[in-house]
Amino acid sequence: MDFALTEDQQMIQDMARNFALKEIAPFIEQDEENHFYRREILTKLGDLGLLGWSIPEEYGGNGMGWMEAVLALYEISKVHTSWRLSVSGNCWGPAMTINQYGTEEQKQKYIPGLVAGTSVGSFAITEANTGSDVASMKTFAEDKGDHWLINGSKMWISGGHTCDIGLLYAVTDKGAGAKGISCFIIDYNNTSGVTRIPIHSKVGMWPAPTSELVFENAVVPKENLLGPLNKGFQICMWMLNNTRMGCATGSAALSAACLEGSVQYANERTQFGKPIGKYQMIQAQLAEMKLEDEAAKYLVYHAAWLKDNNLPSQQATSMAKLYGCMAAVHGANMAMKIYGSYGYSTEYPCGRWLRDAKQFETLEGTSNIHMQIISGIELGYQPNR
Structure with missing residues (x-):
């Protein structure tokens, strides 16, 4: 490579x-x-x-x-x-x-x-009681012959109330678990029976809209089924192996922002007559951040290279996403320390970095889920797709 x-x-x-x-x-x-x-x-x-x-x-x-x-x-x-x-x-x-x-x-x-x-696009998987256990979702799409009738709700959907087109994952065969889920294309501007509720009570990612979606006898055309019936779980996992690259890239980039900001501040801020970057403890903190930042970036590059070459990439994608969020959270914590009292002030971006970094630990698979994916593939318990 x-x-x-x-x-x-x-x-x-x-x-x-x-x-x-x-x-x-x-x-x-x-x-x-x-x-x-x-x-x-x-x-x-x-x-x-x-x-x-x-x-x-x-x-x-x-x-x-x-x-x-x-x-x-x-x-x-x-x-x-x-x-x-x-x-x-x-x-x-x-x-x-x-x-x-x-x-x-x-x-x-x-x-x-x-x-x-x-x-504007979106995809809706998560429900109030369905997070990591995707197969336990309750939103139900009933086959009515000439259309689908959808009832249920989705929670924490990125872009849910601002999108035009979205993918919706719903149960089409009750009791079949992962083998009874299908994927639908939803034209939100032309689908009745859908209520979209903005979620404002978030810790961070404030300019990124997040929503609750409620489906009450929502009528969806038969031709809006995406892929084979009851194959939605496989489609969802395939999709997440792609969208998780967004999380991996975003977290690695946030780590870089924390590092760059901290380096600039360490060169500008003086104490005891010299820049704080001259002190060994600050240098040690920056060295840790640099190591983690470079590792996160090259894990993303590796996963992207595998995808471009049509090679199995699920483990690499999970590694990039998991390590990226670790680097981002740690980098934001270290930045707040390096900035000192100003790090706790809204005058500088440290608070935003920390708020935004924390969401990577849960979005599109919690850190625990990605550890399971990585170890499961390594142990041979599941294939590396």
Whole structure:
């Protein structure tokens, strides 16, 4: 594996960095304070081709793969990690999954808007009493002959009340567990019986919308079933192996933001007549952060390389996601120490870094789940897909 960047990859990296600094950075404090989601950012990402990763060009894809995707997302997430959800919510979630399992009609109807950023995407798995145990979900889709009738609710859905198109996982064969779940494409703007409720009581990720979805006799066309009936669990696991790359990349980028900010502060802040970076304890803390940051980044690169080469990547993806969140949380903690009292002040971003870092420990598989995946594959108890 050679991770030396090509000229094209460097161009993508620079484009994403410049976009984030121009379009996202100036509004971070305002968006955080107001818990404000700016939809136009998604459209601008689409205009630059930054949502079409690993999607065929015939459906609007950019003709590039996973490595280019993580390079771009890393730069965006380093500026403000809330915006990494727009990539997963559009490209690595619905668009890529529809491309893999959808009919030609579904691909042509839904993918172009998702990669252009003119449609906002989402995917709904989690319920109030269903987290890590996906197969225990209760939302039920009843076959009514000429349509599906859906009842139930979903909780903690990223982009749930702001999206246009979403994937919904629901039970279609009660009592069959994982073998009785199916996946549906939901056109939220044209589906009656759906109530979308914003969730504002979050610790962090404030500009990233999160929602509760309630389905009460929601009518969904028969042709909106994605993939084979009762194969939704397999589709869900395939999708998560992709969307978790967003978590892995975002957490590694947040670790880098904590390191860069801490280095800058350590060179600017003086105590006892010299910069605090001259003191060995501060140097030791920065050394720890640098080690973890580099490890997290190259685990992401490795997983992306495996995906680009069509090699089994589930274990590598879980390793990148797990270690990335560990690096982000530790990096945010260390940054707050290095900044001292100012770290606890809203004048600096340490509080935001720590709030945003903690969500990586639960989003798209808790740290415990990823430890099980990693060890289960290593022990030979499950295949590395």
